[in-house]
Amino acid sequence: MPPDNTIDQSFVKEYETEVKVAYQREGSLLGNTIRTKKNVKGSSARFQKYGQITAVQKTRNGDLNFQNPDHSYVDVNLEDWYAPIQVDDLDELATNNDERQLAASAGAMALGREQDQMIIDAAATTANVVGDYSSGVTLALISQGTEMLDNFKVPSKDRFGILRPHAFNELRNLSKVSSRDYTGDLMPWLKGEESFYWNFVTWIKHSGLPLADTDNGDSFLYHKSAIGFASGKDVSTRIDWDTRAQAHNIVSTMKGNAVVIEGNGVVKLKFDDDTPLAA
Numbered sequence: 001m002p003p004d005n006t007i008d009q010s011f012v013k014e015y016e017t018e019v020k021v022a023y024q025r026e027g028s029l030l031g032n033t034i035r036t037k038k039n040v041k042g043s044s045a046r047f048q049k050y051g052q053i054t055a056v057q058k059t060r061n062g063d064l065n066f067q068n069p070d071h072s073y074v075d076v077n078l079e080d081w082y083a084p085i086q087v088d089d090l091d092e093l094a095t096n097n098d099e100r101q102l103a104a105s106a107g108a109m110a111l112g113r114e115q116d117q118m119i120i121d122a123a124a125t126t127a128n129v130v131g132d133y134s135s136g137v138t139l140a141l142i143s144q145g146t147e148m149l150d151n152f153k154v155p156s157k158d159r160f161g162i163l164r165p166h167a168f169n170e171l172r173n174l175s176k177v178s179s180r181d182y183t184g185d186l187m188p189w190l191k192g193e194e195s196f197y198w199n200f201v202t203w204i205k206h207s208g209l210p211l212a213d214t215d216n217g218d219s220f221l222y223h224k225s226a227i228g229f230a231s232g233k234d235v236s237t238r239i240d241w242d243t244r245a246q247a248h249n250i251v252s253t254m255k256g257n258a259v260v261i262e263g264n265g266v267v268k269l270k271f272d273d274d275t276p277l278a279a
Contacts, residue, residue, distance in 0.1 A: 149265065233253065
């Protein structure tokens with residue numbers, strides 16, 4: 001039979017709290033770099049798009065010429081994701097904080113990686129491409145990417161670049177990037193992560209970005225409002241006793257998905273992923 005109900009309920013509350021804390025600390029690295037929509041009801045979500053208008057003048061006592069900006073939207077279907085762990089001895093887990101924290105972190109990190117993957121998969125649908133895998137990271141290629149956003153009138157504030165580890169190290173090796181004279185301060189939630197601010201972009205190292213093949217990889221440059229993540233259910237945890245297995249089934253879950261809202265706000269960067277790093 002399962003352990004004493006008091007221990008059981010106490011553990012459930014403590015464990016779910018630790019999962020949420022671990023998810024915020026160790027889960028999605030990209031969740032704060034995009035537009036979010038929480039508490040979605042139903043199986044899909046809608047992100048509204050609002051077109052641009054231009055500033056106008058008027059004569060004294062004259063009437064204003066009112067504009068009607070374009071209104072459109074994008075929909076995204078939400079997906080259910082699970083991080084299941086089975087524990088044979090709940091009493092041991094409930095009285096051993098290290099073990100409980102390890103289990104909580106494992107579930108939270110699994111869901112966090114999946115959220116990041118949904119964001120990356122959405123970014124990969126962009127038609128805006130810089131590079132052709134013929135070279136590694138150069139100032140010229142990076143400048144092409146940022147200029148593409150400039151030409152699309154994408155604001156400089158809240159731009160993010162996510163780079164494969166090799167591309168990240170290549171960018172950091174460039175003299176105009178590595179010098180403190182050219183870099184700025186990070187956002188608080190990125191403290192302690194492999195990231196830096198340069199040329200109006202917060203650059204983040206991410207190991208989950210796709211390889212086109214064994215030698216070539218994709219990285220991305222985007223504005224925060226260009227990609228959205230809709231959440232129907234934040235990370236939560238359920239613990240049930242399994243009589244047959246004589247174990248507790250611990251399942252952390254989330255419901256959500258990502259979508260590109262503004263196509264002009266996302267650029268794919270194609271780099272050779274095995275160019276030698278400069279000494």
